[in-house]
Amino acid sequence: MLTIDTNVSEEMALPYKYLRILEKDLFLFREVSSTNSIAQHMARSGAIEGTIVLSSSQTSGMGRMKRQWACPAGQGILMSMILRPKINVQLIPQLTLLCGVAVAETIRKTTGCEAGIKWPNDIVIGGKKVCGILAQSSFSGHAPLYVIMGVGINVNQTYDQLPPDCRETGTSLKLELGQKFSRLRLLEKFIILWDEHYKRFIEEGHSFLRTKWIANNVTLGREVNINKGNDLKHGLAVDISERGGLIIDFPDGSSEEFLAEDLSLGRTHYGGDTK
Missing domain, CATH: 3.30.930.10 (Bira Bifunctional Protein; Domain 2)
Structure with missing residues (x-):
């Protein structure tokens, strides 16, 4: 003890x-x-x-x-x-x-x-x-x-x-x-x-x-808003990384990993499939 x-x-x-x-x-x-x-x-x-x-x-x-x-x-x-x-x-x-x-x-x-x-x-x-x-x-x-x-x-x-x-x-x-x-x-x-x-x-x-x-989870397959500093980004949550980050696909075809940002969920885009 x-x-x-x-x-x-x-x-x-x-x-x-x-x-x-x-x-x-x-x-x-x-x-x-x-x-x-x-x-x-x-x-x-x-x-x-x-x-x-x-x-x-x-x-x-x-x-x-x-x-x-x-x-x-x-x-x-x-x-x-x-x-x-x-x-x-x-x-x-x-x-x-x-x-x-x-x-x-x-x-x-x-x-x-x-x-x-x-x-x-x-x-x-x-x-x-x-x-x-x-x-x-x-x-x-x-x-x-x-x-x-x-x-x-x-x-x-x-x-x-x-x-x-x-x-x-x-x-x-x-x-x-x-x-x-x-x-x-x-x-x-x-x-x-x-x-x-x-x-x-x-x-x-x-x-x-x-x-x-x-x-x-209730995050993947959802449209998300990510606050990164003063920058608000919109994309689709598709996976989690080996660092515990969230991987977002953007409309322009790019992807990015986010580690500690503030996130809000939007509508479900598809049935939760991941890359």
């Missing part, structure tokens, strides 16, 4: 509960600024791979592009997992896509609700966001020291509990299916699926990830 050094951070001196779930060390907090921040401190202090930080609420949860992730206490899953993958640095971005696969499959197998992956890190149901994923990495030279995989899932929020600016674009499992769901059951299913997929990915690499991601 990891011993927390309270001098590292005031937050890490807060009361927490230690649990052992499915061979994972889990640290449960009542409230933190960000589970990713706590997990980073733990990773730097030597926490083993698979360690999970879970909180009932967080005051400064962040998604991509420094967007805030808000969730009422006890209504969602707010977690961060410490990974120490022995893989090439170029494969690190694919871990976000792999996490999306695990979350989408967790939702479908636990609730029966069809959830899909919007590249690169959103899980959507009927076009509305139900989960966001944020990975943060630390490197030594060309090798990863650790990766923090942050996951926020809207589970039991009502419409009024969603942030006002997200009520038309966001949702929760309860809103979609009209009933409450056990966060523990969802967490356990996620851990099982993550461990299965992570092991296969480490062994097989991009070929495994690509097959699983394509089976769970």
Whole structure:
């Protein structure tokens, strides 16, 4: 078990509960600024791979592009997992896509609700966001020291509990299916699926990830708008690359790989075939 050094951070001196779930060390907090921040401190202090930080609420949860992730206490899953993958640095971005696969499959197998992956890190149901994923990495030279995989899932929020600016674009499992769901059951299913997929990915690499991601995505075969700086581009999403990027075909016949841009989906152009 990891011993927390309270001098590292005031937050890490807060009361927490230690649990052992499915061979994972889990640290449960009542409230933190960000589970990713706590997990980073733990990773730097030597926490083993698979360690999970879970909180009932967080005051400064962040998604991509420094967007805030808000969730009422006890209504969602707010977690961060410490990974120490022995893989090439170029494969690190694919871990976000792999996490999306695990979350989408967790939702479908636990609730029966069809959830899909919007590249690169959103899980959507009927076009509305139900989960966001944020990975943060630390490197030594060309090798990863650790990766923090942050996951926020809207589970039991009502419409009024969603942030006002997200009520038309966001949702929760309860809103979609009209009933409450056990966060523990969802967490356990996620851990099982993550461990299965992570092991296969480490062994097989991009070929495994690509097959699983394509089976769970709602991005390929769609017209997309890509914001790259001040430049807005329109094209057709056709594939994902070995760097975890999205490959777009443009009307002039050219193709381009995008790695971390903001994306919005348009209409389905064809039935999801890929190059």
